[in-house]
Amino acid sequence: MTSGNPQKPKRHVTLLQIADVAQVSKATVSMVLNDRPNPFPISEATRKRVMEAAQKLGYRPNAAAKALATGRSLTILMVAFDLWDENLIARLRGVEAHLVPKGYSIRVCTVDAEHGVSFCAELIRSGQADGILLTGLASPQTLPILKTVRDEATTMGLPVVGLANAFPSEYVEATADIDDTRGSQEAVDHLIQHGRRKIALLGVADQPWAHNREQGYRNALAEAGIPVDPELIILGDRSQTWAYDVTLELTRSHEFDAIFAVTDNMAIAAMAALKAAGKRVPEDCAIIGFDNNAHIARFTDPPLTTIENPFYDAGKMAAGMLLNLIDNKPLGAELLPVSLVVRQSCGCKH
Secondary structure (H helix, E strand, O other): OOOOOOOOOOOOOOHHHHHHHHOOOHHHHHHHHHOOOOOOOOOHHHHHHHHHHHHHHOOOOOHHHHHHHHOOOOEEEEEEOOOOOOOHHHHHHHHHHHHHHHOOEEEEEEOEOOOEOHHHHHHHHOOOOOEEEEEOOOOOOOHHHHHHHHHHHHHHOOOEEEOOOOOOHHHOOEEOOEOHHHHHHHHHHHHHHOOOOOEEEEEEOOOHHHHHHHHHHHHHHHHOOOOOOHHHEEEEOOOHHHHHHHHHHHHHHOOOOEEEEOOHHHHHHHHHHHHHOOOOOOOOOEEEOOEOOOOOHHHOOOOOEEEEOOHHHHHHHHHHHHHHHHOOOOOOOOOEOOEEEOOOOOOOOO
8 A cells, every 4th residue: 555645747848948947038948958050159157057947847858859950860870890899888888878868879780791781881871870989990801891881971971980999090080099008008117117028019910009009018118228029029810819829839939027918818818828838927927918808807817917998988988079070069089098907917916
């Protein structure tokens, strides 16, 4: 049995009611709430009064009405190029955190070299998106797909933003980028502080972000006065199988006392190869990764020291940059900072 008065349904709040509370015209309310082009300037004070009045009255925007008023679909298409990207959810949550409060919905389309891009291209052609976000990474195999997406977007006049520095610059207007170079330099500096001098790099051959991480590695060695040994710079395809195999081969052919791997997955594979070769981590070889993969980095043996990659913040920033492009506003782009997460694989005790 329930007690008390039954809840009354919330009444529909009209623009005229908001206008009365904010003491402005109905047209001004419409322009503020729907982000419509303004034939006359609206001051920040007026805009603030409108938003406060809308909040006070419990106004909830009608997505269909807003779309009709603005001539937009209020949908963003997110194209995922790497179906095995374990950080996709963190990026998507960041995108949602920025877009959903602004009345946008997100549609995700997955593409790969095997299944092509026809469905994604049809979505773009149909006018069901106001802009496109790219996540995952482009590879030589998926470059034709990326070109198709870019061509369709150009035809429809849609901006394209990358959620990471993983797409050639000619295919995107902007990228939500992190400070890969600074983070890698900090990682290698840390290894040097532990007395390591023969530091191998496990990198990726065809990715802009990996090139930046290699540059950070080189910067750290240069600042410490340690000559770069080209034979300790190994570039491959980002797979764990490759990282395992080349690390195993490295133990047979070269002397080294540390490894910096440009992803956590590669670092973990390298750790397994070192143990298979009878080497102790970190006593015989210290190791640091990059990304701070929440699912695995803390649970390796020993726990992996790595660089924190702000996937959630990158998602938010990419979404903000895309909306700015849609609204012809300044991008507001900046390098997102990264930080060293110290565990035991580098030689630290705690």
